[in-house]
Amino acid sequence: MSAREPGGGRAPLFLTTRQVAELLGVTAATVANWHRAGHIAAHRTPGGHRRIHRDEVLRFAREHGLPVAELDRPAAAEGADRGGRRVLVVDPERDFCETVSAFLEARTDLEVRYADSAFEAGVELGRFQPDLVVFALEIPGLDLRSLDRACGRLGSDPRIIVCTAAPDRALEAGGGPARVRRVYRKPVQLDELEQGI
Numbered sequence: 001m002s003a004r005e006p007g008g009g010r011a012p013l014f015l016t017t018r019q020v021a022e023l024l025g026v027t028a029a030t031v032a033n034w035h036r037a038g039h040i041a042a043h044r045t046p047g048g049h050r051r052i053h054r055d056e057v058l059r060f061a062r063e064h065g066l067p068v069a070e071l072d073r074p075a076a077a078e079g080a081d082r083g084g085r086r087v088l089v090v091d092p093e094r095d096f097c098e099t100v101s102a103f104l105e106a107r108t109d110l111e112v113r114y115a116d117s118a119f120e121a122g123v124e125l126g127r128f129q130p131d132l133v134v135f136a137l138e139i140p141g142l143d144l145r146s147l148d149r150a151c152g153r154l155g156s157d158p159r160i161i162v163c164t165a166a167p168d169r170a171l172e173a174g175g176g177p178a179r180v181r182r183v184y185r186k187p188v189q190l191d192e193l194e195q196g197i
């Protein structure tokens with residue numbers, strides 16, 4: 001979730017590339033290119049996503065003559081703050097994690113992080129408190145029942161979407177854990193995954 005100003009202010013201190021793109025009337029890919037070229041400063045989340053400080057967006061916009069009055073208005077800033085659903089993608093294939101994360105952040109109002117190991121998944125579950133976990137059944141050291149138990153200990157009580165090359169394994173023992181919302185066969189079609197979320 002976005003850091004907020006001290007004293008309970010509503011305006012988020014850090015924005016996603018999508019939020020910055022919407023404010024400046026460009027695409028998220030353009031914002032990412034600006035960062036890669038060194039035109040706008042950003043930091044990376046543990047999930048690998050760019051977060052850009054509000055003041056940096058203002059500096060960049062003013063320097064290039066772009067309108068960003070919305071950042072100074074609490075209502076608009078509150079709308080830009082994606083305090084909505086959080087999704088954790090857990091898959092041993094880092095490329096898959098990055099692809100799904102980038103796709104969902106660009107196409108939806110979700111905040112997405114990913115983990116490519118059982119250890120990292122455990123850390124992110126506790127720290128990120130996701131509302132939904134997109135889980136690859138093949139991840140070493142973490143099975144569906146263990147994930148379900150870990151999810152049950154979280155305040156967010158996340159639902160689970162399973163992505164696997166062997167969907168029958170996810171449906172063992174009477175349909176699997178109750179938190180499992182859907183099961184997709186790999187390779188997963190991203191449009192279909194988005195609809196399931």
